[in-house]
Amino acid sequence: MPSNRSTSRTGNNLTIAITTFHTMSGLHLWFWFLSTCLFLYVAWEMVLDDRSSLQKQNGVGTSRKRPNIVLILTDDQDLHMNSMDYMPLTRELIADEGTEFTHHFCTNALCCPSRVTLWTGKSPHNHNVTDVNPPHGNMISSCSLQLLSMSNLFDQAGIPSSSLKASTTTTSPSGYNRLATTLTTRASSSMLKRSQTTTSPMPPASQVQTSSWTHSPTSTTMQLSNGTENYRYPTKANTPPTCSHPKPTAS
């Protein structure tokens, strides 16, 4: 029902969680984190709340716009190592003016499982994305499930959704984009098929068709570095850490 759409939602506009995403790149165990279904839940509650309010207000002849939702997702960021101290603009806009969920936590310290939990609201042992490499994870699962799950929920609520994968750094400028595009395209079709035949977005390992996870290399290390400086380890790359810990003994 068309009606007064100018009702403001002042003071209710910002919601945030200063938590972060993370991929535990095997060699670098000092990362952690992350995220999950809490946000999906919170966002969904917001939608329901808004719909409910809309219906109520329609009853008395008034209405208001459904809210827009912008979800910003970082990868490999930390909370406990104080990264938010280095993001004053974000803190000013979102934490200071909105809400900071200081008890938010992630269900898994790996990027892909944690992302898929966010998109689906399921724990990793239920959605079965348990790795960052195939067959049980990688960009395939993250990207395609993002498209299939969370966005679909909002579509059902009548909120147009779109997905944007933005690159804000010079990290692997061309290769990264092409790789992501390739994987996402392939994943979308395969994941769509699965979504029609199973309640779990990822099939058991025994049912994984290897071909589904094959990707054609679109870049090489040489292309990625593009003649610019290649990172060099400060010391020998293969220097093993000094182990001073005793072997744990059975108690």
Place this chain on the structure above:
Amino acid sequence: MLTVAPVAPHSNVHIIDKNIHGNYSGASAIQSPPVPAERHKHLFPNARVPRNAAFNPAEPSTGAAWISNLARQNESNVAYNDDWYRNRLRALQSVDEMVAEIGARLRDHGILDETYLICE
């Protein structure tokens, strides 16, 4: 609804074609520190991983096995991680600017007060 998923501050991923063999695995790529934008490369020269009580303890943690079984890191490892940490903070600066710009654009369009902005 709009989802914005910047690559930063993820590590720099180098795909190794010869290690793919039809399937992508953990051996198909190597990681190097995040690459900050040119304008941020000079920032935080003294930043390092916080040396709190849990940092590289002399005695093993009593936590989960995958933590308590970790070897103590030597100086090279610590320096390497500090370098990584710095570059991650530098790469984050682009994200910080992006968030601010998104907020500014929403405000310019007069829709900030009807938008849920979720930073995960």
